[in-house]
Amino acid sequence: MKLGTSTIIGGVLFALAIFVGLFAPWLAHTDPVMGANLMNAEEPPSWIWWFGTDAQGRDIYSRVVHGARISLTVGIVSQLVNSVIGVTLGLTAGYWGGWWDDVVNALTNLMLAIPSLIFALAIMAVLGPGLTSLLIALGLTNWSFSCRIARASALSLKSQGYVQAAKVLGYGDLRIMITQLLPNMLGPIIVISTLGMGGAILAEAALSFLGLGIRPPYPSWGSMLSEARDQITTAPWLSVFPGLAIFLTVLGLNLLGDGLRDILDPQSRSRRT
Amino acid sequence: MHDAAHGSADDVILRVEDLAVHYPIGGGLRGGGRRLLRAVDGVDLELKRGECLGLVGESGCGKSTVALSILGLQTPTRGRIVLDGQVVTGGQSLDRMALARIVQIVFQDPYASLNPRQSVRRTLEAPLRLHGMTAKSEIDGRIEAMLSHVGLRPEQAGRYPHEFSGGQRQRIGIARALILNPRIVICDEPVSALDVSIRAQIINLLLELKETLGLSYIMISHDLGVVEHMSDRVAVMYLGRIVESGDWREIFERPAHPYTQTLISAIPDPLRRAPLATTRGEPPSPLNPPDGCAFNPRCRHAEAVCRRAPAPSLDVRPDGHAVRCWRADEIAGQTVAEPSAAFNGSS
Amino acid sequence: MTAPPLIEVDGLRIDLDDGSRRTAAVEGVSFRIDRGETFGLVGESGCGKSISALALIGLLRRPLSIGAGAIRFDGREIQGLPAAEQRALRGNRIAMIFQEPMTALNPVSPIGRQIAEMFVLHQGKSWREADRLAVEALASVRVPAPERRVKDYPHQLSGGMRQRVMIAIALACGPDLLIADEPTTALDVTVQAEIIELMRNLCAERGTAILMISHDLGLVANVCRRVAVMYAGRIVEERGSDALFRASAHPYTKGLVDSLPRLGTRAALGRSKLKEIAGVVPAIADFPAGCRFNPRCMQATEICRSTAPETTRLGDGGLVRCHHHA
Numbered sequence: 001m002k003l004g005t006s007t008i009i010g011g012v013l014f015a016l017a018i019f020v021g022l023f024a025p026w027l028a029h030t031d032p033v034m035g036a037n038l039m040n041a042e043e044p045p046s047w048i049w050w051f052g053t054d055a056q057g058r059d060i061y062s063r064v065v066h067g068a069r070i071s072l073t074v075g076i077v078s079q080l081v082n083s084v085i086g087v088t089l090g091l092t093a094g095y096w097g098g099w100w101d102d103v104v105n106a107l108t109n110l111m112l113a114i115p116s117l118i119f120a121l122a123i124m125a126v127l128g129p130g131l132t133s134l135l136i137a138l139g140l141t142n143w144s145f146s147c148r149i150a151r152a153s154a155l156s157l158k159s160q161g162y163v164q165a166a167k168v169l170g171y172g173d174l175r176i177m178i179t180q181l182l183p184n185m186l187g188p189i190i191v192i193s194t195l196g197m198g199g200a201i202l203a204e205a206a207l208s209f210l211g212l213g214i215r216p217p218y219p220s221w222g223s224m225l226s227e228a229r230d231q232i233t234t235a236p237w238l239s240v241f242p243g244l245a246i247f248l249t250v251l252g253l254n255l256l257g258d259g260l261r262d263i264l265d266p267q268s269r270s271r272r273t
Numbered sequence: 274m275h276d277a278a279h280g281s282a283d284d285v286i287l288r289v290e291d292l293a294v295h296y297p298i299g300g301g302l303r304g305g306g307r308r309l310l311r312a313v314d315g316v317d318l319e320l321k322r323g324e325c326l327g328l329v330g331e332s333g334c335g336k337s338t339v340a341l342s343i344l345g346l347q348t349p350t351r352g353r354i355v356l357d358g359q360v361v362t363g364g365q366s367l368d369r370m371a372l373a374r375i376v377q378i379v380f381q382d383p384y385a386s387l388n389p390r391q392s393v394r395r396t397l398e399a400p401l402r403l404h405g406m407t408a409k410s411e412i413d414g415r416i417e418a419m420l421s422h423v424g425l426r427p428e429q430a431g432r433y434p435h436e437f438s439g440g441q442r443q444r445i446g447i448a449r450a451l452i453l454n455p456r457i458v459i460c461d462e463p464v465s466a467l468d469v470s471i472r473a474q475i476i477n478l479l480l481e482l483k484e485t486l487g488l489s490y491i492m493i494s495h496d497l498g499v500v501e502h503m504s505d506r507v508a509v510m511y512l513g514r515i516v517e518s519g520d521w522r523e524i525f526e527r528p529a530h531p532y533t534q535t536l537i538s539a540i541p542d543p544l545r546r547a548p549l550a551t552t553r554g555e556p557p558s559p560l561n562p563p564d565g566c567a568f569n570p571r572c573r574h575a576e577a578v579c580r581r582a583p584a585p586s587l588d589v590r591p592d593g594h595a596v597r598c599w600r601a602d603e604i605a606g607q608t609v610a611e612p613s614a615a616f617n618g619s620s
Numbered sequence: 621m622t623a624p625p626l627i628e629v630d631g632l633r634i635d636l637d638d639g640s641r642r643t644a645a646v647e648g649v650s651f652r653i654d655r656g657e658t659f660g661l662v663g664e665s666g667c668g669k670s671i672s673a674l675a676l677i678g679l680l681r682r683p684l685s686i687g688a689g690a691i692r693f694d695g696r697e698i699q700g701l702p703a704a705e706q707r708a709l710r711g712n713r714i715a716m717i718f719q720e721p722m723t724a725l726n727p728v729s730p731i732g733r734q735i736a737e738m739f740v741l742h743q744g745k746s747w748r749e750a751d752r753l754a755v756e757a758l759a760s761v762r763v764p765a766p767e768r769r770v771k772d773y774p775h776q777l778s779g780g781m782r783q784r785v786m787i788a789i790a791l792a793c794g795p796d797l798l799i800a801d802e803p804t805t806a807l808d809v810t811v812q813a814e815i816i817e818l819m820r821n822l823c824a825e826r827g828t829a830i831l832m833i834s835h836d837l838g839l840v841a842n843v844c845r846r847v848a849v850m851y852a853g854r855i856v857e858e859r860g861s862d863a864l865f866r867a868s869a870h871p872y873t874k875g876l877v878d879s880l881p882r883l884g885t886r887a888a889l890g891r892s893k894l895k896e897i898a899g900v901v902p903a904i905a906d907f908p909a910g911c912r913f914n915p916r917c918m919q920a921t922e923i924c925r926s927t928a929p930e931t932t933r934l935g936d937g938g939l940v941r942c943h944h945h946a
Contacts, residue, residue: 161386
């Protein structure tokens with residue numbers, strides 16, 4: 001199987017982000033929160049301070065590295081929740097049809113009609129800021145795409161001969177959905193989840209930027225941007241580096257998602273004739 | 274009228290009585306403008322032990338719906354299906370598991386009918402486990418025996434469907450249908466998606482398995498050459514009803530219904546050139562069936578009586594040959610070769 | 621005969637380029653079709669019959685391309701022609717109908733328009749005149765009430781009606797050659813019978829030659845005067861259709877005819893086991909060396925495994941490619 005250059009670039013970018021997140025304590029130079037030292041306030045990037053320092057003299061490089069943990073946790077966990085909800089609803093709706101399908105469809109349309117960020121904002125307003133509420137807010141508001149894809153796949157797959165054969169062999173509905181339908185719709189689900197992860201990272205940044213996500217002094221890329229907005233002209237490195245981290249991670253995820261779409265597309269698996 | 278059976282009742286392994294499947298089509302929330310699609314409308318069938326019953330007809334005639342009803346995948350609107358002495362329709366119906374051990378199906382398309390993400394072994398193993406076989410040695414032995422039955426090698430069990438050719442895939446499909454040791458197998462166009470040079474292999478295999486395993490077949494096909502070769506009895510369907518049924522020799526040598534005659538003469542033969550078309554137009558929609566005999570708009574023998582309701586009833590002769598035609602006695606005796614000439618003269 | 625044949629294919633090779641490797645999907649294919657003749661190309665999936673037809677009409681697309689050989693239409697080499705002239709040839713003098721008429725018709729245009737377009741495009745008729753001709757064309761393929769039907773869209777028609785429309789479009793400009801690629805495979809047998817008779821009668825009336833491509837031996841035997849059998853990218857036998865099926869010279873042809881459960885055989889001779897052709901149809905990448913049929917052939921000997929047979933001319937003028945032909 002041939003991998004495209006952009007897929008490889010995407011994979012490398014995402015793997016790098018994961019690596020940084022996993023090994024943050026070893027990669028960071030100073031403690032991201034406690035490492036404040038007013039003596040070093042607002043140093044531009046240099047050999048000592050790779051990404052410069054902020055007004056409290058905290059090392060931006062160390063904060064970006066630690067920020068990867070929070071941003072990626074939010075991205076991966078909330079998208080996982082979204083995928084589980086979306087696939088469960090979509091798979092059952094497509095397979096069973098009937099009133100349940102109508103209900104799920106109505107719910108999906110409702111979710112699509114309300115901008116998910118606004119919805120997440122409302123949930124955050126109720127739950128208050130913090131990592132847990134962020135995961136809940138983003139995990140509950142972005143399942144409509146995986147739901148649609150799971151439903152469409154289930155609709156087309158359920159008329160396939162092997163699904164009929166499974167019924168004739170006495171398989172129960174749940175077993176058919178798990179063993180016959182799910183493995184065959186995993187490709188597009190993985191693609192949409194990869195793309196959704198990028199979206200969740202952006203949403204985290206937006207919510208934190210608005211002060212509703214991760215609260216200072218804990219670093220997430222979004223909260224760092226939020227703190228840096230007043231100094232964007234005087235100390236641009238405060239916003240450039242977390243911004244660049246978001247940009248590269250989301251770009252990586254999108255490239256990876258597009259590449260996976262081509263690899264996992266069943267059409268590209270040739271029939272033997 | 275379905276009990277034209279000769280032989281005792283326990284010879285019959287499957288009996289379909291007055292089966293009807295109607296679908297409501299269209300219509301809004303309040304049901305306005307709804308119409309009834311009569312996919313199957315009063316079908317009686319009987320399958321004896323060890324017999325192959327050919328079920329013949331064109332797309333939309335309801336033959337697949339009959340099959341789905343027998344398999345329990347379609348709830349009939351009316352009628353009864355009795356499998357091996359047990360009623361499987363209505364309140365006291367068998368569950369899926371019990372049904373699965375009696376009747377199975379071989380599908381037309383060997384590409385779409387195998388799960389691309391399951392190896393052959395898993396395809397065969399999962400149903401055995403589901404039906405309570407747990408001992409590994411027993412399962413392996415069963416799978417190995419089944420693979421050799423259908424002409425595959427045991428070491429091929431670890432492979433995935435895409436590694437096989439169309440004919441081999443159909444062998445896997447047959448193995449899956451037989452793994453639970455069913456009594457009845459419905460063969461739904463089992464060779465029409467295969468390459469011509471592969472078809473004979475699969476037909477021979479199916480007939481051989483029928484003898485060695487003591488199976489009964491319902492053979493659904495539009496390929497009358499295959500049906501004649503395989504069937505003991507044949508039922509011809511048109512627009513949701515059986516229009517003719519009987520012993521294979523009766524059906525192919527003395528077809529009594531004009532539709533059967535039309536079907537037979539439409540099959541092109543490489544060694545015989547003859548006009549193929551003996552009818553005009555296409556089957557009407559089951560949403561909007563014609564008055565009287567369903568075949569009358571295409572029938573070259575149609576007269577006034579054929580166009581008036583009611584539809585003719587299935588007339589069962591003493592030898593079991595049944596025909597649904599007002600004029601069967603008048604047009605009898607016209608063999609297959611003659612109708613085409615008569616039709617060309619009139620066109 | 622001094623007049624050149626209508627179409628002449630000489631040593632055609634079609635390459636399949638999968639990026640890393642070039643394989644010949646079709647090799648050494650030669651045949652000719654005279655004016656008004658009916659010629660059949662039969663074979664199984666992957667034997668190259670359909671792509672050979674696409675090559676004739678200049679519609680091969682990547683990863684397929686013509687690797688060698690000449691295709692002459694009316695004595696003129698087609699491949700050298702500029703794109704505009706090739707387009708003019710298609711539709712006007714060579715027409716084609718496909719297996720699935722739903723995908724070959726434009727779903728958002730009324731069928732009358734699609735027929736009329738042919739007259740406007742190829743004969744420079746006005747739309748008003750073309751619309752009138754479209755009604756006549758529909759009537760000629762025996763579509764009932766053609767004046768009303770011209771306004772219908774493809775999805776409003778049955779499969780058989782759509783194939784009639786396809787034939788009307790194909791024959792609109794009175795082409796010299798009609799290529800029919802599995803034209804009735806998607807249809808029911810009684811409808812197939814009607815479409816085949818219609819196609820055969822219309823072409824006979826107008827002197828249009830037919831190149832029919834099919835896997836159905838019976839159908840080809842009933843439509844075509846001469847038939848070529850393809851196997852694994854090569855023509856293995858080409859004969860008059862009676863001789864081909866009654867006295868096949870190539871073991872593959874003979875095997876195919878013998879393997880068919882033909883109607884009436886059981887009644888006449890009783891049920892016997894069908895004669896099988898062993899093995900599987902090879903994929904393009906796995907074409908065997910020597911004679912490509914040798915792994916499945918009962919008569920294969922050493923030479924069949926090592927050397928590809930040349931074409932031999934038979935006593936009746938037919939051609940066969942086999943070391944041990946009958």
